[in-house]
Amino acid sequence: MKQGRLLPLYIGAYIVFLYLPVALIPLFSFNDSIQAAFPMKGLTLEWYRTLLQTPAIGQALKNSLVIALAAASIATLCATTITYLEVFPRPVLSRLIGVLARLPILIPGVIVGIALLILVNLAGLGPSRIAIVLGHVLVCLPAAVTVLRARFAAIPRSIAEAAADLGASDFTVFRRAVLPLAWSAIGSAFTLSFLTSFDEFIVAYFLAGTEPTLPLYIWSQLRFPKSLPVVMALGALILLVSVLLAGLAELLRRRSRV
Numbered sequence: 033m034k035q036g037r038l039l040p041l042y043i044g045a046y047i048v049f050l051y052l053p054v055a056l057i058p059l060f061s062f063n064d065s066i067q068a069a070f071p072m073k074g075l076t077l078e079w080y081r082t083l084l085q086t087p088a089i090g091q092a093l094k095n096s097l098v099i100a101l102a103a104a105s106i107a108t109l110c111a112t113t114i115t116y117l118e119v120f121p122r123p124v125l126s127r128l129i130g131v132l133a134r135l136p137i138l139i140p141g142v143i144v145g146i147a148l149l150i151l152v153n154l155a156g157l158g159p160s161r162i163a164i165v166l167g168h169v170l171v172c173l174p175a176a177v178t179v180l181r182a183r184f185a186a187i188p189r190s191i192a193e194a195a196a197d198l199g200a201s202d203f204t205v206f207r208r209a210v211l212p213l214a215w216s217a218i219g220s221a222f223t224l225s226f227l228t229s230f231d232e233f234i235v236a237y238f239l240a241g242t243e244p245t246l247p248l249y250i251w252s253q254l255r256f257p258k259s260l261p262v263v264m265a266l267g268a269l270i271l272l273v274s275v276l277l278a279g280l281a282e283l284l285r286r287r288s289r290v
Contacts, residue, residue: 058268066261079265089266092249096230099161099245103168104225110169111176111221112214116206119184120192130177137174144170145238152239159241167235172225179224183217184210220284227277231270246270 056068064074083089111133117123118130136144148170152163187210195209196202233247240248250266253259 054271057264057271061261061265061268063261066258068260068264079261082262083265083269086262088249089246089262092244092246095161095243096246099164099168099236100226100229102165103172103229104222106165106169107172107176107225107229108218108222111173111180111225112218115177115180115184116210118181119187120189120206120210121202130181133177134174136170141171141234145235148235149238159239161241161243163239163241164236164245167239168229168232171232171235172228175224175228176221179221180214180217183214187213216284220281223277223281223284227274227281231274 060068060072061079062075062077063072064076064078065072114126114130114133117126145167148163148167149159152158152160152166157163157166191209191213192205195205200208231247232245233251236245236248237251244252246266250263253263
């Protein structure tokens with residue numbers, strides 16, 4: 033009985049500990065003061081107006097969107113190829129490639145960032161937007177592979193085998209028989225990859241040149257107390273969009289089960 037009573041209390045305390053600090057960000061973004069403290073002095077939309085009138089924020093947002101779209105597209109395409117080959121044709125190296133694709137999630141971000149910085153310097157790219165895209169593909173790939181492998185594994189192999197028996201080539205089997213059943217999972221993988229790239233900081237910190245992403249811009253502004261309310265307003269908007277996209281990804285993932 034005691035365990036049954038303590039479990040809801042533990043879950044409730046964990047949820048409060050996890051989400052209360054996040055809930056304070058949109059709350060203080062309306063505070064009519066540069067200090068994030070109670071009691072609040074009043075409510076204002078001034079920080080959101082300042083947010084819209086700051087060109088540096090718009091440029092950082094543009095960089096993040098371009099990088100996230102490119103990284104998510106490449107990561108989703110690679111993950112689709114890797115997981116399909118791992119589940120259906122099963123070439124000799126497909127399982128090894130699948131394991132390697134999921135491996136970056138186990139490596140500390142600092143190590144990945146340093147290794148990629150050395151690599152892009154050796155390749156002559158240097159810190160740049162292209163370097164961040166390549167780094168984010170590496171970071172996004174594990175999540176995309178995990179989502180898509182679960183979907184491809186749920187598709188009966190008899191469908192692909194029946195199409196092959198009817199004379200369809202490997203590419204036709206993939207395009208006409210398997211791919212239509214995996215579109216929702218592909219959309220979910222793309223959305224999760226986009227969110228991962230858009231919010232990523234560590235790898236971008238090592239690979240950014242003169243074009244910072246939005247997380248890097250936010251970090252650079254935390255040194256200035258007067259910029260804190262604008263940063264919280266920006267964080268509130270990012271939080272809202274992230275929740276909406278995460279909900280969309282989960283909806284697509286659930287549809288892929290049907």
